[in-house]
Amino acid sequence: xxxxxxxxxxxxxxxxxxxxxxxxxxxxxxxxxxxxxxxxxxxxxxxxxxxxxxxxxxxxxxxxxxxxxxxxxxxxxxxxxxxxxxxxxxxxxxxxxxxxxxxxxxxxxxxxxxxxxxxxxxxxxxxxxxxxxxxxxxxxxxxxxxxx
Numbered sequence: 727x728x729x730x731x732x733x734x735x736x737x738x739x740x741x742x743x744x745x746x747x748x749x750x751x752x753x754x755x756x757x758x759x760x761x762x763x764x765x766x767x768x769x770x771x772x773x774x775x776x777x778x779x780x781x782x783x784x785x786x787x788x789x790x791x792x793x794x795x796x797x798x799x800x801x802x803x804x805x806x807x808x809x810x811x812x813x814x815x816x817x818x819x820x821x822x823x824x825x826x827x828x829x830x831x832x833x834x835x836x837x838x839x840x841x842x843x844x845x846x847x848x849x850x851x852x853x854x855x856x857x858x859x860x861x862x863x864x865x866x867x868x869x870x871x872x873x874x
Contacts, residue, residue, distance in 0.1 A: 784859065791856025794849050798840070813860040821854045 784792065816824075820831065825844040828835040843850055 785855070787852050787855045788859055789856075790849075791852035791854065794843070794853045795856055798843070813858050818851075818854055821857065822850065825850070 822844050824831050824837075825840045827839045827841075828837040843853060
């Protein structure tokens, strides 16, 4: 059968599909059936070595900050950096300055200022607490010098 695949388009397509489905099955279906540890969360207490594998529920303050983030949406179009890399990278003062006037820290930034959030300590602290939870898979500050 394989000898004729280079002469027959239909034979080639059939052979390609057979090999494709065999490969797909071997790489997506078989591994979870063979290795039963795939469904179990793993322990990793050092975020610099990758994701921790354990989900932690948001605190009450972080939930309030998420609600503020969703409420204001901070624009309808993604024009800034990926927020999954923000958590733990910047301290409270940096966020305060950034929300008051983003161009003070990032010249040419197209993010609009949000002074009403920076001027409301309760909302600001909640929002920063939520932002600090984003992107913990990378240990941006190994000395943990933020929020001191």
